[in-house]
Amino acid sequence: MTTRTVAEARRAAVLGSPIAHSLSPVLHRAAYRELGLGSWSYDRFEVDEATLPSFVDGLGVSWAGLSLTMPLKRAVIPLLDEVTATAASVEAVNTVVFTSDGRRVGDNTDIPGMIAAMRERGVEKVESAAVLGAGATASSALAALSLICTGPVTAYVRSAARAQEMRGWGERLGVDVHTADWEDAAGAFDAPxxxxxxxxxTTDALAAAVPGAPGTLFDVLYEPWPTPLATAWRSRGGAVVGGLDLLVHQAVLQVEQMTGRTPAPLAAMREAGERALASR
Incomplete structure (x- = not known):
């Protein structure tokens, strides 16, 4: 992707619905301050699937990129000129970069962000894993696990349709996915x-079932935090990776792509996110 002149006044934003809760402006603005990009701005806009095409088409040349949250990660794909292999693997785009020649390039920083967040907590490779849930984030989790998990992954889901969907993602991503009923989700806690x-x-009722000396829990939520499950996990001696870890690591990659500046200031972005959550 083409690196732009950092002295230019540039714009970026996060889009989604609902969007008022998003911490992305806090993280990206902290990065701009640390990088000395005083002319850059980052906002949030309430945009749904119906209004997304007109919003994107109305953006001017000052725009550097977009962050996308639900329900737009798949809806944006037809509007793009190029989609990276990472984003295509899960049919989900959370990052759009506008190149200097006007092209729209979609990427997914959730997947490498998950891997980076786990690596930061010492999780490099595992022999097996469990996934709670079967939504868009679960497919990104399978994509991340395809790179660090050497054995089977068990997905705990609420319906046969969701089970079939997760097995399909497993086949596509090269992951040996087994499925189990949500009622048996406490069985996930035997996984490393x-x-x-x-x-x-959703997982609050499972907190009482956390065993002694569990492995690592990656809970993608960041608000409310800590979740009852994360609290119980830590109290029993397990390691916990939180949603803010994921949010910061994926945002670091977005900042680097949109600004062309590396490395993005991870510590400053995390500190800004922690302050913002503490004030809510």
Whole structure:
């Protein structure tokens, strides 16, 4: 991707619906301050699938990139000129970069962001893993696991349709995916790595089932934090990777792509995110 002149006034934003809760502006603005990009701005816009095409088409030459959250990660793909192999592997784009020649390039920084967040906590390779949930984040988790998990992955889901979908993602990504009923989700805790991808409150009832000396929990939520599951996990001596870890690491990659500046200031971005969450 073409690196732009950093002295130019540039714009970027996060799009989604709902979007008011997003921490992305806090993280990206902290990066701009640290990098000395005083002319750069980063905002948030409430945009749904119906209004996305007109929004993107209306952007001017000052725009450097977009971050995308639900429900736009798949809806944006037809609007792009190019999609990276990483994003194509899960049919989900969370990053759009506008090149100097006007092309729209889509990428997925959630997958490498997950890997970086786990590596930071000492998780390099695992022999097996479990995934709680079967949504878009679960498919990204499978993509990340395809690179660090040498054995089977068990996905705990609520329906036969979701089970079939997860097995399909496993075949596509080269992961040996087994599926199990959500009612048996406490069985996931025997795995050395558990990735919880479900909405807030979904795993709360499982907290009492966490065994002694568990492995690593990667809970993708960052608000509310810590979740009851994460609290129970830590109290029993297990390692925990949180949603803020993921959010920061994927945002670092977005900043680097949009600005052309590397490395992005991980520590400053994390500190800004922690302050923002503490004030809510």
């Amino acid at each position: 790595l558990v990735i919880a991808t479900t909405p807030a409150g």
